[in-house]
Amino acid sequence: MVSQEYPYSRGILLSGSLAAGTFSVKSDIDLIVITDRDELIDSSIRYKRYNFDIVGGSINTLVKLIHDDCTIRRGVYAHMVGHSKVLFEVNNEASDLRTLAVSLWDNGTNVCPSHLNTYRGTIDGILANIKNIHDDLEKCINIDGERLYVTANLVWAMTQYITHKKGRWIGGVGKWQFRHLREANTDIDDFVQACYAYLLSNDPSLLIDITAKYIS
Incomplete structure (x- = not known):
């Protein structure tokens, strides 16, 4: 052809x-x-x-x-x-x-500056979303059986956070987004490892501590 x-x-x-x-x-x-x-x-x-x-x-x-x-x-x-x-x-x-x-x-x-200004709200809004997920993890509300959903939300929120802070697209969706978040030079290896630990063990304690650091 x-x-x-x-x-x-x-x-x-x-x-x-x-x-x-x-x-x-x-x-x-x-x-x-x-x-x-x-x-x-x-x-x-x-x-x-x-x-x-x-x-x-x-x-x-x-x-x-x-x-x-x-x-x-x-x-x-x-x-x-x-x-x-x-x-x-x-x-x-x-x-x-x-x-x-x-x-x-x-x-x-x-990231084009005009895109960054409208990209999924403000940095404060993104941190508020991370805080809501952190609070749910801490209270263990709607967590059982929803580890993948919670982790996906956190990965998306952290991607938005890095996009705003670095002015760079992390890119990808789903597994690609997680991969590029992991491989990008973003100094959040602790967060990625905490996601893995949560997915594998159903223990949110490490993820709670890590997210608390970002919203403090």
Whole structure:
């Protein structure tokens, strides 16, 4: 399909659920195609019984796309390319593009100031949310059987907190958000370890102490 649509392609990367191993029979096939033309490609193609979502362009076009996206948005394309798998390449162009995307994503992309001002409320509101979860943990209210829900709320709240404090997107959702919160240089390793301890042991004491530190 790619050879028919883009006969002069210089690299192909597989992204999305297929690259992550979380695909289903209904999943689209997400591709990043490096071509010999500067024109940006953003298209959906039906080929046989499969749906392909394709982003492409020359290596310079895609590098600019990723950099611009990290500057004015949340690094969606950095995430897409950074978590891709190289299927084909000429002169290591696809691998180099992926390396760039990984670097930008793992370091946290810049938050546009106008976004930061409206991002899920104020820092005081975020800390109030963390305090509410802390109080529930301390009182053991609605906790039994809801460890994953409570931890997910805390991870999301801490991601908001770091986004405001650092002015950097942590990025991701679900397990990706937890992974990037853990790997980002955010000085909250104690919080991440406390989440793990709570999930594995159902003992909230360490998490109570850690959250108290952030809301004090």
